[in-house]
Amino acid sequence: MTVPELRTTRLQLRPLRPADADGLHEALGHREVTRYLSDVPPSPERTRMIVERLCAASYPTGMGHWVWQERTTGALVGRGYLVPSPVDPRERPEAGWFLGHRWWGTGLACEAGQAILRYAFVALACPAVIARVHPDNAASLRLAERLGFHGGEPLGDAANPRLLMVAPRRAAPGRGYPVGHPG
Numbered sequence: 001m002t003v004p005e006l007r008t009t010r011l012q013l014r015p016l017r018p019a020d021a022d023g024l025h026e027a028l029g030h031r032e033v034t035r036y037l038s039d040v041p042p043s044p045e046r047t048r049m050i051v052e053r054l055c056a057a058s059y060p061t062g063m064g065h066w067v068w069q070e071r072t073t074g075a076l077v078g079r080g081y082l083v084p085s086p087v088d089p090r091e092r093p094e095a096g097w098f099l100g101h102r103w104w105g106t107g108l109a110c111e112a113g114q115a116i117l118r119y120a121f122v123a124l125a126c127p128a129v130i131a132r133v134h135p136d137n138a139a140s141l142r143l144a145e146r147l148g149f150h151g152g153e154p155l156g157d158a159a160n161p162r163l164l165m166v167a168p169r170r171a172a173p174g175r176g177y178p179v180g181h182p183g
């Protein structure tokens with residue numbers, strides 16, 4: 001198992017598959033979405049390579065990558081992850097989020113983020129989750145704060161700065177149990 005399906009009011013979060021590459025490229029392969037990650041959006045070929053690499057990676061049980069699908073339309077709107085952090089000495093897993101620009105400001109990223117955190121805290125019993133956010137990425141910082149992350153210790157170098165945000169386990173708001181979970 002990589003990650004289980006999660007459901008929120010408007011979204012289904014399901015494990016990322018190689019076949020999602022073109023849909024993800026359509027939703028996320030735009031300058032607004034990649035601004036703080038790379039100079040130019042990846043080509044469709046590069047997106048396919050990245051998705052294949054993410055799908056082939058091996059993670060501890062229950063961690064990995066999700067695509068976010070709108071439940072009413074089936075549209076692929078974004079993706080998120082919960083994976084071991086390459087930078088955290090305390091071995092807290094790292095969460096991340098990417099939403100297609102046309103859905104920004106609708107609360108979908110918050111809904112998906114809540115589901116991922118709730119899953120991390122309830123199903124995996126993680127004591128805390130971290131996120132690394134570019135200091136100029138106001139939307140992502142706001143989302144992180146809304147999800148209960150705090151902190152902001154600087155990481156990286158001038159060319160690739162990041163803030164280390166930490167969300168401690170708590171009663172995470174919102175829905176987001178794995179499908180079939182009694183909660």
Ligand SMILES: CC(C)(COP(=O)(O)OP(=O)(O)OC[C@H]1O[C@@H](n2cnc3c(N)ncnc32)[C@H](O)[C@@H]1OP(=O)(O)O)[C@@H](O)C(=O)NCCC(=O)NCCS
Nearest residue numbers: 033097098099104105106107108109110132133139140143
């Ligand atoms: C970071 C990112 C996911 C945030 O997306 P977002 O749309 O701003 O976040 P949300 O879905 O939570 O939407 C938040 C806004 O929707 C509003 N909202 C919340 N629930 C809502 C609802 N049910 N209906 C309508 N609006 C709603 C909130 O009030 C909020 O508005 P505000 O910021 O003015 O207060 C998005 O900017 C993104 O994908 N960026 C590029 C990728 C990236 O940099 N990822 C981070 C890597 S660390």
